Amino acid sequence: MNLAPYTKHKDSGVEWLGNVPAHWEMRRLRNVIDMRVSNVDKHIKDGETPVRLCNYVDVYKNDYISEQMTFMRATATDKEIDKFRLMKNDILITKDSETWNDIGVPALVTEPASDIISGYHLAILRPHADEITGRFLHRALQSKGLAYQFHTRANGVTRYGLSHAGIKSVWLPLPPLPEQAAIVRYLDYVERRIQRYVRTKRKLLGLLAEQKQAIIHRAVTRGLDPDAPLKPSGVEWLGDVPTHWEMRRLRNVIDMRVSNVDKHIKEGETPVRLCNYVDVYKNDYISKQMTFMHATATNDEIKRFRLIKDDVLITKDSETWDDIGVPALVTEPASDIISGYHLAILRPHVNDVMGSFLLRALQSKGLAYQFHTRANGVTRYGLSHADIKSVRLPSPPLPEQTTIVEYLDKTTAKIDAAIARTHHEIELINEYRTRLIADVVTGKVDVRDAATKLSDEADADDVMPDSDTADVLDSDTTFDEAAELDMVAELGHGN
8 A cells, every 4th residue: 555645745844844735734732732730649648539540651651541541549639630630532741751752752541530630740631622633633742753842842950841831832733634534544553453563572572581481490490400309499489409409598698789879960979870770670681881871979889889790680679569579690890880779789609609690590480489479568569688688599509500501591592582583573663653653644645545445443443452551462363474564564655
C-alpha cells in the first residue's frame, strides 16, 4: 500500500514540523484544549474521599489509561475530585521529570471511572470536540515534532518541568475532523500489527530469559558433574547440592557497603560518575566505558563507595518486590565511578568466592527467591542489611567456581546474543512506528485513501493493546512473523 505525498504544502513556521498540507491549520494547544494541572499528592487523609490516583508511571508506561488498570489508592477533597477527575478522550502528559526528554509523554484516557483522578506531575489536556479529537491529539503528541517543542520549553537543573504557558504555546498541525478520523484509523490499524509483532518478540525474550536462568540455576546449585553425590542444601528453593560444597551465609563471604550518595551536584564536593539503579538493573556487567550520571561526593563517600574490580552490585529496593536483588559485576572500574543510592556493594572475600561466581549465583532463582521473600514494604519494597547478609549461598571450591563460570560464560553467550538481537528487532520496529506517526500526523504522507481501504478490524477495539501492559499472544495464536513484519513495512512508505 504505497502512500503518496499531499499535492500542496505550506511552511508550518515551526522548525521541527517543516511543511504541512496547505489546507491544514496551524494552531497553538491553548486554542484547542482546556488544561488542568493536578496538585493531588499520594497521601491518605482523614475526612477526604477515597480515590484511585493516576500517577506519572501510569502515563509514562502506557499509551492508554483505562479503569481496569491498577492505580495507587489515595484521598482527595470533593473540589479536587471534581476538577481532576479523568474523562474519556482526555490526554494526560508528563509535566516534569528528572530528564528533559521524558517531558510531554502522552496517554489517552479510553475508559474512565468516577473515582480515577489525575495525580501530581501530570497535566490533563481536554480537547475541544468541535476542533480536535482526543485520538488525533494523542497521536500528534507522540510525534517528535511536538515532543521537541516540549523538550525545548522544559526548564530545570536536576529536575525539568513545563510551565502552563510552555505547554499551551506548543504548535499543532490541525487537519479537518474527517481527516483526523482517517489518520487515526490508519495509524490504529498499523499499530495493531506492530504491537502483535512486538508482543511475540517479548514472549520470545521471556522464554530465552527462562532458559538462561535454568542453565545458571542448575550449574550453581548442582555443579557440572552429573554423577556427583548430593546432599540437602537446607534451603527450599535450592534443593540438593554436591556433598563436597559448603552452604555459606553471604555475611561470611562478602563485605557489604550500602551507598547513600544522591544525584545532586554540590559545591565543594568532588565530581564523580554515579552508578545508579538502572545501570545495574539493565546490565550484567559494569565497565568504565558505560555512560553514567554526573554528580558530586565527599572524599569519605568516594573512598567508601568507589567500585573496584569483582565487586557485585545488587538492587536493594524497588517499586516491585521481584526487582530486588538484581546483580551486576564490576569488570572495569575507574577511580571516579562510585555506587549510587538504592544499591548495595557486595565485595567478595577472595579466598571464599569469586565475583564472577557470585554474579552467576545471584542470577539463579534459588538466591533471587531468598531476596524476594525477605523484601518488605507497601508502595516500595526494600531489603535490610541483615536480610541481604542472611541469604544462603552454595559455595564450591574456588577451582570449581572457575570451571562453572567458564562453562556458563560459554553456554549463555548464544542466548545473550539471541536476546540482544531480539531487543534490536523491537527497537527497529518501534523506530519505524515513531517515524510513521510523525510523517502521518504532520502531513508528510497522505493516508486518506489508504484508510478507506482498511478492513473493519481497525474499528474492532476501542482500546489499542499496549506492548507493556497487554497479555502476550494466546498460546494457540500463531503467525508468520516475517510475513507480518513485511506487511507492517508495506503499510508504511511502500519501500
